[in-house]
Amino acid sequence: MKIYPVILSGGAGTRLWPLSRAVLPKQLLPLVTDKTMLQDTVLRVTGWPDLMTPLVVCGNEHRFLVAEQLREIDVKPLGILLEHVGRNTAPAVAAAAQYLVAIDPDAVMLVLPADHVIENQPAFAAAVASAAKLVAGGALATFGIVPQGPETGYGYIRRGAHVAGSEEGFQVDRFVEKPDRATAQGFVDDGRYYWNSGMFLFSARAYLDELAEFAPAIAAAAEASVRLGYQDLDFCRLDEASFTMCPSDSIDYAVMERTARAVVVPADIGWSDVGSWSALWQVQQAGADANGNVRRGDVYLDGVSNSLVRASSRMVAVLGVQDLIVVETNDAVLVAHKDQVQRVKQIVEHLQKTERTEHLQHTKVYRPWGHYEGIDAGDRFQVKRITVKPGEKLSLQMHHHRAEHWVVVSGTARVTCGEKVSLLSENESTYIPIGMNHRLENPGKLPLHIIEVQSGSYLGEDDIVRFEDIYQRA
Numbered sequence: 001m002k003i004y005p006v007i008l009s010g011g012a013g014t015r016l017w018p019l020s021r022a023v024l025p026k027q028l029l030p031l032v033t034d035k036t037m038l039q040d041t042v043l044r045v046t047g048w049p050d051l052m053t054p055l056v057v058c059g060n061e062h063r064f065l066v067a068e069q070l071r072e073i074d075v076k077p078l079g080i081l082l083e084h085v086g087r088n089t090a091p092a093v094a095a096a097a098q099y100l101v102a103i104d105p106d107a108v109m110l111v112l113p114a115d116h117v118i119e120n121q122p123a124f125a126a127a128v129a130s131a132a133k134l135v136a137g138g139a140l141a142t143f144g145i146v147p148q149g150p151e152t153g154y155g156y157i158r159r160g161a162h163v164a165g166s167e168e169g170f171q172v173d174r175f176v177e178k179p180d181r182a183t184a185q186g187f188v189d190d191g192r193y194y195w196n197s198g199m200f201l202f203s204a205r206a207y208l209d210e211l212a213e214f215a216p217a218i219a220a221a222a223e224a225s226v227r228l229g230y231q232d233l234d235f236c237r238l239d240e241a242s243f244t245m246c247p248s249d250s251i252d253y254a255v256m257e258r259t260a261r262a263v264v265v266p267a268d269i270g271w272s273d274v275g276s277w278s279a280l281w282q283v284q285q286a287g288a289d290a291n292g293n294v295r296r297g298d299v300y301l302d303g304v305s306n307s308l309v310r311a312s313s314r315m316v317a318v319l320g321v322q323d324l325i326v327v328e329t330n331d332a333v334l335v336a337h338k339d340q341v342q343r344v345k346q347i348v349e350h351l352q353k354t355e356r357t358e359h360l361q362h363t364k365v366y367r368p369w370g371h372y373e374g375i376d377a378g379d380r381f382q383v384k385r386i387t388v389k390p391g392e393k394l395s396l397q398m399h400h401h402r403a404e405h406w407v408v409v410s411g412t413a414r415v416t417c418g419e420k421v422s423l424l425s426e427n428e429s430t431y432i433p434i435g436m437n438h439r440l441e442n443p444g445k446l447p448l449h450i451i452e453v454q455s456g457s458y459l460g461e462d463d464i465v466r467f468e469d470i471y472q473r474a
Contacts (some may be wrong), residue, residue, distance in 0.1 A: 144194025
């Protein structure tokens with residue numbers, strides 16, 4: 001049996017605002033370890049004897065970050081499928097299944113969200129091996145997490161009878177939506193209920209067959225999106241029209257709650273989906289101080305207990321409190337009681353309704369060539385710190401409404417301004433007039449750091465006309 005990990009790296013992670021944003025969601029952040037959650041997930045399934053190279057599904061806007069993070073851990077994926085729009089898990093997995101059956105008609109898929117924590121790797125491997133035995137008999141397996149308490153933030157799965165001839169698996173009796181506290185406690189006391197992990201193991205062909213029966217519109221759209229898709233650099237772009245027309249639904253609703261082939265494998269693996277700040281506090285207790293505090297960054301605590309405090313850009317001091325979440329970033333600060341963190345989504349909804357941008361991106365914005373960071377802004381001007389990776393270059397572009405002044409802080413810059421190409425070194429500068437074609441490159445072996453001062457009547461990022469771009473964004 002060849003098992004292909006399929007890593008789902010979609011979603012915006014709004015419950016972990018202000019650290020997680022639409023452009024840089026939680027799976028692309030180093031929340032639990034020094035690696036990002038995507039990297040931890042990929043490394044978790046790397047090196048197993050029966051596991052193949054992973055296939056990653058992500059949104060178009062995250063493609064370069066995903067590729068870069070995989071390069072950082074020296075993993076070359078089987079492919080990176082790009083969704084033009086998010087359509088939930090059933091279509092994403094269907095597209096991955098279509099991609100896999102074209103390579104291996106007998107492919108088995110281990111479907112894993114990119115933002116989960118699994119602390120007990122041997123137990124996880126054992127659960128996958130148990131599920132593989134059931135999948136060999138035609139089952140579609142999901143992993144039910146042995147509950148550690150009456151959690152109201154998870155859905156539940158109630159097991160039925162043992163699968164014939166197996167001690168590891170059970171028939172799925174029913175799926176249950178997120179319960180209230182009393183109901184969740186009843187589930188835990190009952191002993192037949194598991195947390196719904198959102199992780200699956202099944203053959204690609206079996207999943208597509210069941211999807212065609214229970215959600216034919218999704219199956220047809222996913223098939224077309226792969227068949228009409230095309231290669232773009234290191235990515236496979238799903239056909240935009242086909243995937244956009246695909247109904248949005250989860251695997252549970254589209255298939256697992258309807259099929260007679262669903263089984264659940266109990267898994268006591270130290271699992272969390274890190275779905276809230278309190279959940280992150282819980283999974284990091286191994287590194288907590290004597291008072292149960294989890295801290296990161298320049299943090300000072302006095303008389304504080306059972307709290308999580310993160311500082312990103314400045315010192316954060318907290319005195320005489322308990323059970324708090326304090327998260328500081330360059331442009332936003334969250335302070336919440338641990339039992340109120342599910343309401344963080346309301347903050348994001350408020351930001352959306354009031355047309356603010358703090359839910360979309362940080363002041364530091366990553367690009368395939370490096371990143372830029374907003375330093376200051378005012379009437380008709382803004383200042384950015386720009387870092388260009390060695391050998392990379394920005395697009396050849398032009399602005400209708402702004403001029404730019406560049407000062408090289410360190411490294412070497414190759415600057416195209418109209419017909420002129422010049423090299424600039426540390427402490428040298430140049431001026432890009434409004435309407436002038438220009439390009440910035442780093443021809444050196446060290447990162448290039450520059451300060452950019454923009455001035456003009458309009459300074460939005462959409463005032464960019466690209467003529468040439470090695471990343472095919474023109």
